Amino acid sequence: MPELPEVETTRRGIEPHIVGRRITAMRIRDARLRWPIPPGLPELLAASRVESVARRAKYLLLATGRGRLMIHLGMSGSLRVVSANAVPGKHDHFDLEFEGGVVLRYNDPRRFGCCLWLEPGESHPLLAGLGPEPLSQDFSGDYLYQLSRGRRGPIKPFIMDQKVVVGVGNIYAAEALFAAGIRPDRAAGRVSLARYEGLSEEIKRVLTSAISQGGTTLRDFVGGDGKPGYFAQSLSVYGREGQPCPNCGKTLKNSRLGQRATVYCVTCQR
DNA sequence: CGCTGACCCTGACGGC
């Protein structure tokens, strides 16, 4: 999936194709996702216009006059703009068809994603309690430092916790911790303010850089317009277990933290 | 409240 840069790349990719356009139909082929696609959606959406495409955390929010479509790409989901005659494939769960022959197609092999509906003005429990956006002013080293006091769990799951800060997934958590020189298994509560300031800066830098390059291409992610991202070439540690550290040359180590692969350098990260 | 681990699902890949 799509971590924040991939979702943002998708948002930017689909936005110019669908904003201001009228939806002519929604076609559901397979409603089975993390939660079933609400069966009444096609009727709700028909003839309404997409007013904006926003992102909160890893959720995409498509606003119409009648409410908002809330879409998550899960681990393997993608949203692409395709032509009206493009033949649907396996795991193409639904299409949003627009006037002018534009089709927005949702694909998700693993079905960890979702497509839900919000009434006008309605919020959603999934959006409540989310931490700040990492690229906003609200996210800082001081914020991380204060929140982490007393926490004994490792710092990597801490910064991947969406209640702490949204959008930092397994790839960018590993990259940011490497850049900040912090061991992923260090207790979150035992990292200094100065190091949290460095970490928050690296998180912002890594995410910004990844967004500018269109995200990271791995397996099944493709950007909204069908073009791949290029950030994979910039990865320092993620997926590079056994290879030399780009900084000191020592072999990068892999361990599991919270059931997620965690690659780091025992020399450069303390 | 904080933390851990099971679980949701399909597909790709490596070893035998």
Add this chain to the structure above:
DNA sequence: TGCCGTCAGGGTCAGC
């Protein structure tokens, strides 16, 4: 060629 175990970008939930 096929079978089997392992792993994959995320997140929820139960239990301690």
